[in-house]
Amino acid sequence: MSINNYIRFDWAMKRMLRDKANFSVLEGLLTTLLNEEIKIVHLLESESNQEEEYDKYNRVDMLAENSKKELILIEVQNNNEYAYFQRMLFGTSKLVTEYINRGEGYDKVRKVYSVNIVYFSLGHGKDIVYHGKTEFRGIHENDILELTPFQKQTFKVDAVSQLYPEYYILKVNDFNRVAKTPLEEWIAYLNTGQIDDGANAPGLDAARKKLKIDSMTKDEKNAYYRHLDNIVILRDNINTERAEGRAEGRAEGRAEGRLEGVMSVAKNMKDLGLPMETIMNATGLSEKDIAAL
Structure with missing residues (x-):
């Protein structure tokens, strides 16, 4: 080759x-x-x-x-x-x-x-x-x-x-x-x-x-190699964006998971008939969020 x-x-x-x-x-x-x-x-x-x-x-x-x-x-x-x-x-x-x-x-x-x-x-x-x-x-x-x-x-x-x-x-x-x-x-x-x-x-x-x-002439080669450099930079930017996107996605996923867990606990406490103030203090949720469960 x-x-x-x-x-x-x-x-x-x-x-x-x-x-x-x-x-x-x-x-x-x-x-x-x-x-x-x-x-x-x-x-x-x-x-x-x-x-x-x-x-x-x-x-x-x-x-x-x-x-x-x-x-x-x-x-x-x-x-x-x-x-x-x-x-x-x-x-x-x-x-x-x-x-x-x-x-x-x-x-x-x-x-x-x-x-x-x-x-x-x-x-x-x-x-x-x-x-x-x-x-x-x-x-x-x-x-x-x-x-x-x-x-x-x-x-x-x-x-x-x-x-x-x-x-x-x-x-x-x-x-x-x-x-x-x-x-x-x-x-x-x-x-x-x-x-x-x-x-x-x-x-x-x-x-x-x-x-x-x-x-290629010298000038053509210089322009061509600049083009290759730009492509490398572009791909690096794309890969960086993807990596950041994956990291953000994982962080968002963990946050969503924690929120779901808190909501589940709050619902269980509500079903048990615990006072609203107790549920709010234990979970950090608002009265409106708990009422919607």
Whole structure:
């Protein structure tokens, strides 16, 4: 394995993969993930393609168009964001409405794929890659609503879900095993920034040639290493927040446990018919709290 020789994907997305000469790297990832050959016609600009200093580790996304005129939104996110699922929905909804001309029929709505590469714990699950799509299922018969033959012929799809946005979530930080499939080879690179010498997934050979750290200028290397430092700081902040949250949770749990114990004692004393003043002195509870038991 070549160690620390290749540029991290999130940096490459922002600085290098927008160059048409490097499309093959991104096409390889999308081909592997979507399980069909993807050829990017051109990249479309999005509002968050920013280079400002404040954006040093914020959202990085890329909007591509494949040969079938379908839209592909690729986003790399390092920062933990609790409402990220809603942001995915907002992003696809925005594309659907932006890329249809006023007055056009709904049959002109573009297919959208949302590919999310997240470097933080998103949701709770055991897998590293998740796929989401829209289906309509009968509440009585549990059958899936299907297209009519005319609709299939008109829209050139086989299922209703193919008309709606589809979502992919790659939880790359959770990958901790030997890569055995092309997609796992890509996940390993996204996780570590390293490409195993035996990895042959589509696009990785192009990444070996085009994304070498040694090919960067001195200024590019300095900016890149600053980016890596920012990522380390960001992860430390996230880990610190999690540790503090766990500590606060334990403290709150102990406090809640003590309060429950006091309330239980007070209720028992009340049931025994002890005077209110005695219960108040013994437990420290107010007359109102004890009366509510």
